[in-house]
Amino acid sequence: MRVVIAEDLLLLREGLKLVLAELDCEVTAAVGDPDALLQELERERPDLAIVDIRLPPTFRDEGLRAALEARRRWPGLPVLILSQYIEQAYVRELLEDAGGGIGYLLKDRVGDVEQFLAALRTVAAGGTVLDPEVMRGVLARADALNSDALNDLTPREREALELMARGRSNAAIAAEMVVTERAVSKYINRIFGKLGLDPSDDTHRRVEAVLRYLGSRS
Incomplete structure (x- = not known):
């Protein structure tokens, strides 16, 4: 996997390069500002870009x-x-681009090599990954902003939604919840129904389900 990194702190940038090398990823460029990032993406056309939210100048x-x-x-x-x-x-702004291939992780997750690699693979393959802590915050905020809709979800449906938002496939969700893939499909379809998501592309509906939880569409 060919990767471009944008991280302004030198130590973190070099640390990411070392971790990615251990994961057999080729870092084609590592830069510290947004303009350089866009230049390197134009030049390298990598399989994945890893980008710090906060870059110079502000x-x-x-x-x-x-x-x-x-x-x-x-x-x-x-x-x-x-x-x-x-x-x-x-x-939310990131996820509004429903084209897939999007992830949001806290930097602490980089130290968990297996989890970090799983996130890289999921995003590179066009999936969506949300950090577990981010997802917990989303759910907590949704409790306050959209309690009626949340009350319609069963605990197992909420669990399925959290795993779905972290980029898990139906098979992976089934394994973590210790149920069949058929059961997972039923959970997910019920989530879509309760959130009023009409049948369409499943990738889009998965992202839209998370966006509904962000609670700012009202």
Whole structure:
């Protein structure tokens, strides 16, 4: 897997390069600002971009803006966003691009090599990954903003939704919940029904289900 990194802190950037090398990924470029990121993406056309949300000059959301611009220029480019904090407004903006190949992880997850590799593979393959802590925050906020809809979901449906938002396939969800894939399909279809999502592309509906939980469509 060919990867471009955008991280302004040298130590973190070099650390990411070492971790990715251990995972047999080729880091084709590692840069520290959004303009350089877009230049390297144009030059390298990698399989995946790993981008820190906060990049120079203001260290607010330049990395996210560059990632969204990259997705505009190269539709479907897989992007894994890294952040030190849970920033739900940014999660929603990122997920509104329903083309797949999107991830949002807290930087602490990089130390869990197996989990990090799973996230890389999922995003590179066009899936969607949300950090477990981000998902818990989403659910908590949804409890306050959309309690009626949440009350319609059973605990098992909520569990399936959380795993779905973390990029798990139906088979992986079945394994973690210790049920059959057929049961998982039923859970997911009930989630879609309760959230009022009409039959359409399943990838889009999975992302839309998470967006509904972000609670800002009202």
